[in-house]
Amino acid sequence: MNNLPPLAERMRPKSLDDYVGQKHLVGPGAVLRKAIESGTLPSMIFWGPPGVGKTTLAYIISQSLFRPFFSLSAINSGVKDVREVIEKASLLKEQGEILPILFIDEIHRFSKSQQDSLLGAVERGIVTLIGATTENPSFEVISALLSRCQVYILQHLAESDLVDLLNKAMTEDVVLKEKKIIIKEHEALLRLSGGDARKLLNIFELIVNAFDSKKITITNDM
Incomplete structure (x- = not known):
């Protein structure tokens, strides 16, 4: 899995129906x-x-x-x-x-x-x-x-759009769907991303990769 492209690239939508925002x-x-x-x-x-x-x-x-x-x-x-x-x-x-x-x-x-x-x-x-x-x-x-x-x-993505992206990544990405990820709090993630979807997914991937276990809980303190 180490030779896979970054999460933001893996989650790039292929159709208008998958496009967020x-x-x-x-x-x-x-x-x-x-x-x-x-x-x-x-x-x-x-x-x-x-x-x-x-x-x-x-x-x-x-x-x-x-x-x-x-x-x-x-x-x-x-x-x-x-x-x-x-x-x-x-x-x-x-x-x-x-x-x-x-x-x-x-x-x-x-x-x-x-x-x-x-x-x-x-x-x-x-x-x-x-x-x-x-x-x-x-x-x-x-x-x-x-x-x-x-x-x-094109406008800044709404908070709901960014949360949708995170949920899609957890359920559809070839790597993340094999893990049990719980996002208890997402405010810090969204704040760090500055409304940038690519940055959000890159940060999310870095956090997930920092864990050795497949069970991951994300809070604002991380």
């Missing part, structure tokens, strides 16, 4: 869910704090629509990387294939020239862009690109 966007009848179900997906920017599911939601959208998924991080990608993806997408279009989704994490870190390199492909529909940012896109994304994208705001 953001009901205003992907709940029944919500605007983004309607767009996904209709297959008419605009280019978009996900704006929200860390750990609320921006990357996961982008991937779920691509899987729901059976669209190829290209992912870049603005931290370590440049114009050359963007152009390579656009060339691949252009080839798919020429071959009559399904056009891809291009996900760019931390798009606010792209310079003006890097963002400019996306304009033509987005405008011609060669790719559907999904950018993720923790910063206000009105200030960090160039107006020409922003005008071609729909901005969706």
Whole structure:
């Protein structure tokens, strides 16, 4: 079991029905869910704090629509990387294939020239862009690109969402479901996570791994 990915990765949802939070966007009848179900997906920017599911939601959208998924991080990608993806997408279009989704994490870190390199492909529909940012896109994304994208705001996860994540992890994870874990108090766990689902699951896994026995009781004092 030591070579398993971290708990947060093991618990990454694979479908909208498993996705926790953001009901205003992907709940029944919500605007983004309607767009996904209709297959008419605009280019978009996900704006929200860390750990609320921006990357996961982008991937779920691509899987729901059976669209190829290209992912870049603005931290370590440049114009050359963007152009390579656009060339691949252009080839798919020429071959009559399904056009891809291009996900760019931390798009606010792209310079003006890097963002400019996306304009033509987005405008011609060669790719559907999904950018993720923790910063206000009105200030960090160039107006020409922003005008071609729909901005969706992702909110901090509610306490009930975070508790649901913990319960799902205990009952569904391949490692944790073999243990008898009792969470008598969860306030400290939630406070340490700061509303970040990924951080919550990482902390939870660290606490569980600190026990030698399979019977574990978690309180606010731990």
